[in-house]
Amino acid sequence: MTARRTGTAALLTLTALAATATACGSADSANTSLFASGRVSVGVKSDQPGTSKLDHYQPLGFDITLANRLLKKLGAEPDFGAVPSEDRSTVLTGKKKDLVIATFSITTERMADLDFVGPYATTNQGVMVRKNDPRITKPADLNGKYVCAWPGTTSADTLKKMSSSIKVYEAPDASSCIEDLEKRKTADAVSTDQMILYGFTQEHPDLRVVPHVTLGPLNRYGIAMDKGHRDDCRALLDALRDYLTGSDWSQDFAAALPAIPRADPLWESHYKPRVDTLDAYSCRDKPAP
Amino acid sequence: MSTPEPPRDIHNSPTTHGDHSIAAGTIRNVVIRWALQHPSASWLPLLLACAAVVLAGTAWPDGPAAQYALWGTLTAVSLGTATARVLVRRPDDARRAAVLSLASVLATVGGWLAFRDVATHGEIDATGTVTPQVRRSLADGAHVTLTLHTTAPEDTRNALRLTLAIDDSDPAAPTCRPDSSAQVSLLSSGLVDQHEVRPGDTAAFSLGGQVSTVRIDIRLVTARGCLMDLRATRATLYDE
Numbered sequence: 001m002t003a004r005r006t007g008t009a010a011l012l013t014l015t016a017l018a019a020t021a022t023a024c025g026s027a028d029s030a031n032t033s034l035f036a037s038g039r040v041s042v043g044v045k046s047d048q049p050g051t052s053k054l055d056h057y058q059p060l061g062f063d064i065t066l067a068n069r070l071l072k073k074l075g076a077e078p079d080f081g082a083v084p085s086e087d088r089s090t091v092l093t094g095k096k097k098d099l100v101i102a103t104f105s106i107t108t109e110r111m112a113d114l115d116f117v118g119p120y121a122t123t124n125q126g127v128m129v130r131k132n133d134p135r136i137t138k139p140a141d142l143n144g145k146y147v148c149a150w151p152g153t154t155s156a157d158t159l160k161k162m163s164s165s166i167k168v169y170e171a172p173d174a175s176s177c178i179e180d181l182e183k184r185k186t187a188d189a190v191s192t193d194q195m196i197l198y199g200f201t202q203e204h205p206d207l208r209v210v211p212h213v214t215l216g217p218l219n220r221y222g223i224a225m226d227k228g229h230r231d232d233c234r235a236l237l238d239a240l241r242d243y244l245t246g247s248d249w250s251q252d253f254a255a256a257l258p259a260i261p262r263a264d265p266l267w268e269s270h271y272k273p274r275v276d277t278l279d280a281y282s283c284r285d286k287p288a289p
Numbered sequence: 290m291s292t293p294e295p296p297r298d299i300h301n302s303p304t305t306h307g308d309h310s311i312a313a314g315t316i317r318n319v320v321i322r323w324a325l326q327h328p329s330a331s332w333l334p335l336l337l338a339c340a341a342v343v344l345a346g347t348a349w350p351d352g353p354a355a356q357y358a359l360w361g362t363l364t365a366v367s368l369g370t371a372t373a374r375v376l377v378r379r380p381d382d383a384r385r386a387a388v389l390s391l392a393s394v395l396a397t398v399g400g401w402l403a404f405r406d407v408a409t410h411g412e413i414d415a416t417g418t419v420t421p422q423v424r425r426s427l428a429d430g431a432h433v434t435l436t437l438h439t440t441a442p443e444d445t446r447n448a449l450r451l452t453l454a455i456d457d458s459d460p461a462a463p464t465c466r467p468d469s470s471a472q473v474s475l476l477s478s479g480l481v482d483q484h485e486v487r488p489g490d491t492a493a494f495s496l497g498g499q500v501s502t503v504r505i506d507i508r509l510v511t512a513r514g515c516l517m518d519l520r521a522t523r524a525t526l527y528d529e
Contacts, residue, residue, distance in 0.1 A: 105463045106463065106464055107457075107460060107461055107462060107463055107464050108456070108460040108466065109460040111464070112460075124514070154461065154462055154463060157459070157462065161459075161516075214513075214514070215514065216462065216463070216514045217462060217463045217465050217512060217514040217516075218463060218512060218513075218514070219463045220463060220464075277467065280467035281467065286466075287464045287466040287467050288466075288467055289466075289467065289487045289488055289489060289490070
């Protein structure tokens with residue numbers, strides 16, 4: 001009788017343990033999905049017209065359109081919040097944001113800490129000057145000039161590697177660089193990705209992007225997320241693949257950044273990534289192959 | 290009446306006739322009896338197996354461990370059976386002792402032959418002999434000449450496998466790895482043998498004979514504005 005009771009108790013304990021383990025497993029898998037709640041916190045830039053600007057708390061720009069399009073496909077809605085360039089990685093690893101869509105270039109170093117979905121746009125680094133300033137027409141003309149960049153981007157490093165004669169300095173943010181160039185005239189040029197620079201020219205008609213001056217390697221923008229969400233990463237990748245395959249990408253890009261189609265007749269081949277390149281950069285710890 | 294005996298084939302006869310003659314059969318019996326019954330003889334297979342291991346150790350040619358699998362297996366068999374032979378002490382275990390001795394000796398000989406085959410034709414890890422080990426910050430179209438030199442005459446082989454790593458020179462810059470590749474060709478051979486190698490891929494070359502020095506030309510292909518590091522992560526010489 002005692003033996004039977006002990007056996008029954010052991011069986012019940014095992015059943016309870018198994019049930020607990022199953023429940024925990026289900027809870028974990030449900031919690032790990034970034035899209036499960038239907039609301040996704042998305043870090044964006046707040047001061048880049050054309051790509052991402054929070055105008056009186058109304059987000060506008062290509063990054064914003066992209067976030068809305070892709071998350072809608074996944075049955076979720078974005079909650080946008082401003083993120084400075086230098087904090088784009090830490091807000092993800094610190095779990096303050098679920099995604100960052102903020103003209104964030106895919107690099108080997110960043111891929112080690114974050115997962116990317118992309119590229120969703122490609123752009124070269126370029127140079128912006130005052131409209132009536134003819135001094136800079138080729139990269140060598142930057143020697144001896146004051147060129148402004150801002151922290152947390154790859155732009156300043158590219159300039160420093162090009163030539164030690166370029167007087168590169170970093171202002172606190174993009175707006176400060178624009179002010180230095182346009183109003184204070186302490187900068188001779190601002191250098192960052194051409195896609196961002198063309199966005200600025202839409203709000204600052206006194207500035208222009210120098211045509212045919214490109215610096216460094218091609219930047220590929222990716223949607224970043226913390227590691228550990230590979231299923232979400234692949235779902236987002238499929239949504240991006242669909243988006244790039246149809247005509248929506250071109251329409252949305254031209255609507256958000258009309259200055260680019262006006263300046264560059266081949267804008268689609270320069271800024272739209274090829275669908276077959278997505279797997280080399282997406283949901284990996286290191287770029288393929 | 291008795292019938293006369295047919296003539297005997299004296300060359301194949303185990304017996305001999307005449308003064309001081311010893312039959313071959315008698316010699317065989319003496320040797321076998323000594324090998325099976327003398328206390329010292331039980332150690333012979335083990336000594337032979339150990340000698341083979343020591344000789345292999347002094348002439349160890351390195352290279353991938355997998356190619357020594359057959360040698361390792363046969364050596365284990367020879368040592369195991371030789372040890373078992375030493376432990377067989379009872380006089381009535383003559384048949385078992387004979388089988389163990391024979392197995393041990395055969396495994397030792399087989400292991401030695403397997404080892405010699407690896408030493409003569411096996412793969413040699415020549416990664417450490419490649420110069421330069423790494424070239425940094427190369428732009429599109431840059432040429433690099435890698436030289437691989439083996440000093441020991443027994444390390445010459447007629448084929449080479451080369452694995453190349455092509456990585457971003459600055460990991461903090463936009464990545465160019467998926468856009469990069471290398472055109473690799475032999476300089477020291479008259480053969481036209483060019484390979485397109487993606488980062489982490491391996492190219493195999495026929496060297497056109499046993500050579501000790503190999504020179505390889507590498508042309509980097511990458512996107513505009515990219516700077517890449519190029520490194521030979523593995524170089525293996527082997528015989529085709």
